[in-house]
Amino acid sequence: MEDGSKPELRTARREDLAALHAIAAASLAHDADADRVLALLWDLAAQTPDLRVVADAGGTVTGLAFGWLAPQDEPHRRPGHVTLLAVAPGHRGQGQGRALLAAVEDRLSAAGATRLLVRGTPPAYAWPGLDIRYTPAVCLVESAGYERGPDAFNMLTDLTAADLATADDERRLAALGVRVRRAHPADAPRFLAWMRTWGGTWAQEAAAALAHEPPRCHVAVQGDGTEEEFVGFACHGVNRDSWFGPMGTAESQRGRGVGAVLLRRCLRDQLDAGLPEAEIAWIAPYRFYSRAVGSRLHRVFRVYEKDPDAAANPVAFLEEQS
Missing domain, CATH: 3.40.630.30 (Gcn5-related N-acetyltransferase (GNAT))
Structure with missing residues (x-):
């Protein structure tokens, strides 16, 4: 935060949606239908609403991270996806993105995810993976220990x-x-x-x-x-x-x-x-x-994957920012 205080990481509420749409519109510069993207990924997490995480700075929502727990795709394997992460202008560069990523990773792991993924979530997917033009997000994911898989393409x-x-x-x-x-x-x-x-x-x-x-x-x-x-x-x-x-x-x-x-x-x-x-x-x-x-x-x-044991503790990270 601009005043140096730490935001609270909490589960998103329906009354946050207006603020979340505003953050998505300001952040998804390469996606003109940001409202549709946010609605799609909000609905995707309907069965596990605690995988919708927001940063709350004194009553103002300043960032968001959504996750999705996929069905088990083979014995002892259940993927957990990070589907969306965005921080409002004016609150970037202060560690909120990393804290939000760590928080949604922690919740995915607690829900039973055995692998953490940044990739599309068929049948209700917004993207195949992470658009490389969202460069800060690419840097964040790679610095958080994700391993890069094969690229995917749109025409x-x-x-x-x-x-x-x-x-x-x-x-x-x-x-x-x-x-x-x-x-x-x-x-x-x-x-x-x-x-x-x-x-x-x-x-x-x-x-x-x-x-x-x-x-x-x-x-x-x-x-x-x-x-x-x-x-x-x-x-x-x-x-x-x-x-x-x-x-x-x-x-x-x-x-x-x-x-x-x-x-x-x-x-x-x-x-x-x-x-x-x-x-x-x-x-x-x-x-x-x-x-x-x-x-x-x-x-x-870019498609990314990592072991959930490598997920950071979001509270610890926030403490590092103080």
Whole structure:
């Protein structure tokens, strides 16, 4: 604090939300939808609200750190994620960020986390990891003992310049017995059963896309009516309106252009919603997106992990700042 006193680290309360939104807006310079990010990560911690930590300086909230305890992903392993950390302007450079990080680490460890992660939290994730442009956060995490894993990437698509036409390709695919259409809620039982065969959390992300009106999901199918077989899908705006993904095409249909049609349909939805750009999240096949819609590599995210036994005591750290 500017007067040298130490802030209290406490669990966030709903009445703190206005202050938290203000801190997020001032801190997330590379995320225009900071309000959406904060709401997403606040809701993610709903089952463990004590993983929402704030720094309270005499009744003024000056910083925040959110965590999430993931389901156990293998025997004796339960990841604990640090999902958001921000300090208000005027209170930075005084140790609050490190104290907040240590506090949320301590609470994650107490809740049963066996590994501490700074990475995306599918299906409700805001980022794949830590955007390297948030340089103070990168420095903080690395100085706190986190080990760097493989980088993750987003691509950016200029929706006003991309060719999003699909009519000719849809006619070509129809001649091959494949129809492309918007998914609808009645598809849910069979579609989500098929989505579960992909593994991971894609079925949950697809369910979230179906819940929008209109659904933010397009599918490729073979056959008619009750005999339809799903052979491709693409979703957009699952967690953040301007983001695209996930997407997948059955092996039997790869190389036919099904994925490109599904991609363009989703991006057309985003353009029609007034978005000038779309981010393709957590990507691997750069060449496909570059050729299909002129996407370019954009954001670089670092993924971090550490043993919770290395987590610092937040009270001890605050004492060091006095």
